[in-house]
Amino acid sequence: RSAVRFEDVRFGYGDGREILQGLTLDIPAGATVAVVGPSGAGKSTLARLLYRFWDVTGGRITIDGQDIAKVTQTSLRAAIGIVPQDTVLFNDTIGYNIAYGREGAGPDDIANAARGAAIMPFIDRLPDGFDTRVGERGLKLSGGEKQRVAIARTLVKDPPILILDEATSALDSRTEAEILATLEAIEQGRTTIVIAHRLSTIVHADRIVVLDGGRVAEQGTHAELLAMG
Numbered sequence: 001r002s003a004v005r006f007e008d009v010r011f012g013y014g015d016g017r018e019i020l021q022g023l024t025l026d027i028p029a030g031a032t033v034a035v036v037g038p039s040g041a042g043k044s045t046l047a048r049l050l051y052r053f054w055d056v057t058g059g060r061i062t063i064d065g066q067d068i069a070k071v072t073q074t075s076l077r078a079a080i081g082i083v084p085q086d087t088v089l090f091n092d093t094i095g096y097n098i099a100y101g102r103e104g105a106g107p108d109d110i111a112n113a114a115r116g117a118a119i120m121p122f123i124d125r126l127p128d129g130f131d132t133r134v135g136e137r138g139l140k141l142s143g144g145e146k147q148r149v150a151i152a153r154t155l156v157k158d159p160p161i162l163i164l165d166e167a168t169s170a171l172d173s174r175t176e177a178e179i180l181a182t183l184e185a186i187e188q189g190r191t192t193i194v195i196a197h198r199l200s201t202i203v204h205a206d207r208i209v210v211l212d213g214g215r216v217a218e219q220g221t222h223a224e225l226l227a228m229g
């Protein structure tokens with residue numbers, strides 16, 4: 001369990017525009033915080049900064065009180081799992097695609113991750129199981145199946161911190177509901193940031209943060225935000 005803090009974070013992509021303008025965000029260990037807001041508000045940017053695809057230009061981000069700028073890339077990325085909206089799978093086996101999430105992952109790790117992602121019933125029905133090739137030259141997976149492989153890929157490293165970046169946004173509502181149930185289960189005991197634009201996808205969040213214009217516009221529980229109107 002890790003707590004994540006954004007402290008007065010400023011960031012721009014270098015084109016003179018400031019995307020985050022003093023963002024402060026506190027995610028207690030084990031909590032699930034949803035980040036919502038209009039397209040372009042900086043939600044994905046926030047995730048990329050936590051993963052250090054880019055470095056903040058002001059303020060700092062800490063995990064358990066430690067500035068992530070001082071943590072090695074390897075240990076940072078081992079601690080954080082991202083499930084993106086559009087997962088790109090390799091034209092390789094399902095097992096390879098899951099093992100990709102962690103160097104040295106073995107068959108037991110892959111099977112455990114697949115169980116966590118609730119994709120075992122699907123894999124068990126395939127004649128070649130984990131050895132089934134997927135992608136352009138293999139089996140074509142549905143959007144939901146692809147996301148479950150992505151979830152397994154993330155789970156294989158058992159990250160204490162989880163970022164779900166519009167992880168179910170591309171799915172139809174029924175598939176979304178099924179995947180959300182799986183995600184809710186794996187969020188237990190992890191510090192989770194759920195980035196979404198539909199309120200229906202974040203009903204289980206402990207707290208909702210509304211991002212607008214590079215700042216936290218408001219935050220609170222569902223009930224508090226509804227009361228604000």
Ligand code: ADP
Pocket residue numbers: 013015019037038039040041042043044045046
């Ligand atoms: P959200 O996830 O809330 O839709 P993003 O974090 O993706 O927002 O984007 C915030 C702003 O940053 C947008 O105006 C977007 O155009 C801009 N942006 C995102 N990625 C880049 C990039 N690589 N280079 C320059 N601008 C970017």
Ligand code: ADP
Pocket residue numbers: 073074077078081082083084100101102103153154
């Ligand atoms: P590691 O150093 O742990 O190998 P990687 O950068 O290879 O970290 O990524 C680990 C996992 O996170 C992979 O499953 C990769 O697909 C996923 N990932 C990395 N960056 C992103 C991103 N921007 N959006 C979504 N998923 C990502």
